[in-house]
Amino acid sequence: MSTKLPKQVKLKSEKQITLLFKEGKSFTAYPLRFHYIINAKLDSKVLFSAPKRLFKKAVDRNRAKRILREGYRKHERFKEYSIHLAISYLATSDLEQTDKITAALNKGLSELDSHFKVR
RNA sequence: AAAGCAGGCCACCUUGUCGCUUUGUGUUUUUUGACAAAGAGGAAAGUCUGGACACCAUAGUGCAGCGUAGCGGGUAACACCCGUCCAUCGCGAGAUGCGGACAAGUGCAACAGAAAGCAAGUACAGUUCGGCUGUAGUGAAAUCAGGUAAACUCUACGCGGUGAAACGCCAUGUAAACCAAUGCUUGAGAGCGGCACGUUCGAUAUUGGAGGGUAGGCGGUUCGAGAAUUCAAGUAAUUGAAUUCCUAGAUAAAUGACAGGGCUAGACAGAAUCCGGCUUAUGGCCUGCUUUUUUU
Numbered sequence: 001m002s003t004k005l006p007k008q009v010k011l012k013s014e015k016q017i018t019l020l021f022k023e024g025k026s027f028t029a030y031p032l033r034f035h036y037i038i039n040a041k042l043d044s045k046v047l048f049s050a051p052k053r054l055f056k057k058a059v060d061r062n063r064a065k066r067i068l069r070e071g072y073r074k075h076e077r078f079k080e081y082s083i084h085l086a087i088s089y090l091a092t093s094d095l096e097q098t099d100k101i102t103a104a105l106n107k108g109l110s111e112l113d114s115h116f117k118v119r
Numbered sequence: 120a121a122a123g124c125a126g127g128c129c130a131c132c133u134u135g136u137c138g139c140u141u142u143g144u145g146u147u148u149u150u151u152g153a154c155a156a157a158g159a160g161g162a163a164a165g166u167c168u169g170g171a172c173a174c175c176a177u178a179g180u181g182c183a184g185c186g187u188a189g190c191g192g193g194u195a196a197c198a199c200c201c202g203u204c205c206a207u208c209g210c211g212a213g214a215u216g217c218g219g220a221c222a223a224g225u226g227c228a229a230c231a232g233a234a235a236g237c238a239a240g241u242a243c244a245g246u247u248c249g250g251c252u253g254u255a256g257u258g259a260a261a262u263c264a265g266g267u268a269a270a271c272u273c274u275a276c277g278c279g280g281u282g283a284a285a286c287g288c289c290a291u292g293u294a295a296a297c298c299a300a301u302g303c304u305u306g307a308g309a310g311c312g313g314c315a316c317g318u319u320c321g322a323u324a325u326u327g328g329a330g331g332g333u334a335g336g337c338g339g340u341u342c343g344a345g346a347a348u349u350c351a352a353g354u355a356a357u358u359g360a361a362u363u364c365c366u367a368g369a370u371a372a373a374u375g376a377c378a379g380g381g382c383u384a385g386a387c388a389g390a391a392u393c394c395g396g397c398u399u400a401u402g403g404c405c406u407g408c409u410u411u412u413u414u415u
Contacts, residue, residue, distance in 0.1 A: 017371065047371060058164090058389050063375090070376050073138065 017047065020084050028090075029108035031101070032068075035086040036112060046072060050089045064089040071105040085112070 024037040050064035068087050087105070 049371080059387095062389060066375050070138080073376090 017086070020086055024084070024086075027108070027111065029104045029111065031090055032104050032108055033088045033090050034108050034112060035088070037084045044083055044085075046085045046087070048072070048087050048089075054090065067101050068105065071102045072109075075109055083112075 020035055020037055024035045026033060026035045028034075048065045048068040050061045052061065055061045055064060068089060072087070087108070089101075
């Protein structure tokens with residue numbers, strides 16, 4: 001596995017997304033919120049979101065999602081997991097502090113790791 | 120030099136590594152993987168306007184409604200642009216536009232005045248003896264072709280609706296629903312945007328076909344009122360000709376990260392069918408001009 005993140009890995013289907021947010025489990029690692037479904041039949045797929053409610057400008061939404069995607073891209077192991085994952089950015093500002101965000105991302109991902117291993 | 124006016128240009132640059140989207144090359148059963156090229160804006164924004172395009176009838180007629188408004192020109196079109204007159208503002212460079220019509224009708228008008236329309240009328244003079252005419256007096260204006268249309272109104276010109284989630288196709292495909300043809304009687308009702316006209320369709324039967332919803336894919340979709348350069352016409356907006364170029368095309372939505380250098384900081388801000396404009400947000404550079412002051 002490499003550090004690539006091609007199109008196929010993104011979660012796109014509207015049905016699967018609504019299922020993920022409705023049925024999936026979730027936890028928070030401020031300023032991020034993780035939703036996930038673990039199922040052996042699933043391919044690993046991920047989506048990143050930044051709500052329009054909190055980020056009025058499209059530039060900021062793009063930036064938040066790019067930071068998350070770049071942080072996730074470095075973690076190769078998740079691409080082999082059978083998981084559908086959504087990572088949402090739920091703070092209003094502080095997009096400049098990329099360190100904090102990536103730290104939160106790492107924390108959340110390691111927590112997710114533990115969840116996965118329990119299964 | 121300071122303050123100001125107008126116009127134009129740029130939108131941090133660069134090297135390396137990793138990563139994203141599209142296209143091409145070539146490999147492979149296919150996928151993956153490889154290499155190469157290209158990859159956000161001047162406002163991509165607000166959705167305020169004018170079109171193209173698609174469907175509803177080839178988008179019709181009258182009324183209503185809405186928009187525009189000196190004059191001339193430009194344009195696919197416009198509420199936009201150019202020229203020019205006028206008005207207002209500014210010492211000025213310049214800026215702004217609420218600039219059609221009050222010889223159709225209705226309405227409105229501070230103060231003054233008898234009176235600013237339906238009711239009156241002071242003084243003097245003239246007189247064809249009629250409140251007929253003139254002068255004085257108030258006022259911007261006095262019985263009249265005064266003012267006012269960011270008052271109703273009138274005139275001229277323009278305007279049908281919906282909006283890329285339009286629309287066309289593929290695949291999946293259960294039922295009374297959908298479509299076509301034939302037949303039949305009443306023409307209920309529907310397209311139809313506010314009304315009327317007009318026009319198209321139109322209930323139940325038979326036969327044939329495969330439609331709608333949901334999820335998915337392809338097209339529409341980026342070659343265009345296109346860009347650059349030169350020449351010509353025009354005061355200009357703009358137009359014509361020649362040559363060259365192809366310049367984002369995503370779809371839970373592609374441009375990012377890390378490290379180094381220049382100068383350490385680098386604004387507003389992210390395409391979503393496509394063009395013309397307007398408006399708003401915003402960093403910097405340049406050019407011309409105006410006023411004031413100083414020096415020669």
